Amino acid sequence: MTVITWSGIFLIISIVLFVVIGIYYSKKMTATSEDFLLAGRGAPFWLLAAAYMGGAIGGSSVSGWTGYGYAGGMSSIWSGIFPALGCTLFILIFARRLNTFGRNTGAVTITDFICARYGEKLRLPSAIIAFFRPGFLTGMQYLAIAVLLNIAFGLPLKVGVVIAAVGILAYLITAGQVSALVTQWLQATLQSLAIVVFAIVVFKIVGGASFTFEQFYTVLPPSFVDGLQVSFSNFSVWFLTLCLFYLVDPWVYMWAYIGETPRISQNAQLASCCAHYFGILIFGAGMAVAVAVANNVLVLPEGLSNDAIYSYVSLHETSVPIGTILIVGLMMTIISCGSSFAMNGVTIVTHDIYARCINKNATEKQMMLASRMSVIVVSVFGVCGALWLPSLVPLWVLAQAIAISGLLCPVLGAWFWKRSTTAGALAATICGGIVAIAWAVWVWTTTGSPATLINGIHCAHVGLAVEIVVFIVVSLATKPDYKAAEATSYRKLGDDVKQAAIDAGTPEKPGVWGYLGAETTGVKFLWTIVGILFVGHYILVCVFKYEAAGIFTMWLAIISSIVILVLFFIMGGLDVIKFSSGKTKKVAAKL
Secondary structure, three states: OOHHHHHHHHHHHHHHHHHHHHHHHHHHOOOOHHHHHHHHHOEOHHHHHHHHHHHHOOHHHHHHHHHHHHHHHHHHOHHHHHHHHHHHHHHHHHHHHHHHHHHHHOOOOHHHHHHHHHOHHHHHHHHHHHHHHHHHHHHHHHHHHHHHHHHHHOOOHHHHHHHHHHHHHHHHHHHHHHHHHHHHHHHHHHHHHHHHHHHHHHHHHHOOHHHHHHHOOOOOOHHHHOOOOOOHHHHHHHHHHHOHHHHHOHHHHHHHHHEOOHHHHHHHHHHHHHHHHHHHHHHHHHHHHHHHHHOOOOOOOOOOOHHHHHHHHHHHOOOHHHHHHHHHHHHHHHHHHHHHHHHHHHHHHHHHHHHHHHOOOOOHHHHHHHHHHHHHHHHHHHHHHHHHOOOHHHHHHHHHHHHHHHHHHHHHHHHHOOOOOHHHHHHHHHHHHHHHHHHHHHHHHHHOOOOOOEOOEOHHHHHHHHHHHHHHHHHHHOOOOHHHHHHHOHHHHHHHHHHHHHHOOOOOOOHHHHHHOOOOHHHHHHHHHHHHHHHHHHHHHHOOOOHHHHHHHHHHHHHHHHHHHHHHHHHHHHHHHHHHHOOOOHHHHHO
């Protein structure tokens, strides 16, 4: 049988398995809408870390970044490693405070946080702006599956998008976030394995890993190995939409609420930061494909989309067993990310729009029904988004440009600026969001793609500029409510975290180790390694143009990826058992 046949069989089995898992958890662990939306706020350390990695590495991380590596090499890698920086800043600054805030107030979404500061006037506009991101990114995963189905079976993209939506919807509608967490651990394992195997396969096609890395510096243009050879416009767009954005990302706010404890919420996500070496590895694999093409050891079909390179190589340049692993891994990558972002959209539709705007007196039974109906709503929106802009990474950037243009100032103002007002936040959300959308639509009608830069300007630049000006001017011109500001004050929520730790009998100790809860030498050593690896991968990208540094970076990416794959599979699996039995222990709170 062919790769496609085996992959198709495995996909069908996987979807059936995921549905069975969903049905199992729907009866066992989803008695309330909070269970469905946030897994009962009980995700343990390793399961949360593995599932977070599964959600963070999606279709763009494999198909998209392979294409970027092939077309531009390290000059494009900031689109892959800026998200790691943005997420890490968010986790260190906000995660524990948000987890405590959610437990104290019942908050489910980022809009709950905004409304706690500015009032319910912000509910609907903030929810709409927040929804664009998970809605579009869900569509991006549908599109990634559609590209694969197009390459494999010749199915039109429209048909592939619909098939993808139905598959993911089938198991999310049963147990929601609980189902997503457990299946994302398994999906994360398969997708990580596929990335490592794909890189090794491509390196072998070229002539081996060491030879391939040397060829980066002799065959490819200098810009391919120089991470700093990128235009200011692209760099700034990536910084705004793929780094700064994560301080106000509805998706990471959801993850902060899910953790079993405030410290687990923070540390589990920090532990997955090293997973971004998978990004370096897949960029390197794309560069290896460029080397193979330049050396005439690999011929790609004329007109093949860069997003389709991974699928083409997997289907036509490998053995059946290896090709099956690669295609299955790609499908799991897409499904895990799609389910994660879909559930983020579901929390917004169910909690912010239905329960807070449409039916304020909804019963628990109505909330559960609304939660499942929201899965359908998000799926339909994702399908429309994928058909509107059939390109992976630009769709990602566009979604986040719209969100940052409507949410950055109100959210950061809620955290840090007591002088900010409801009128200022409302005006900034509406004006910034509308301007960003209008600019994207104008660019779309002008160039054919809403993500195009015109004169170096992106909708993120325009929308954010308007948002900042409007927020400051209107806030200074209107009367502040200093009492309301206490509800989301960064200092006040920090005190709440400390008090919660005291009440739990685990008061926080001073210093960095106290902040991380690292008490033993072994745990301190592990966190030191994590910190070195995380900071190191930015330094290594900047010096990648030097051959010795580049070769070291690629070998480090291979080794780190394999270690993370094994560690998260084993420890995440143990947590799945504990989580499923209801016997999860908080021993990981100190990690």
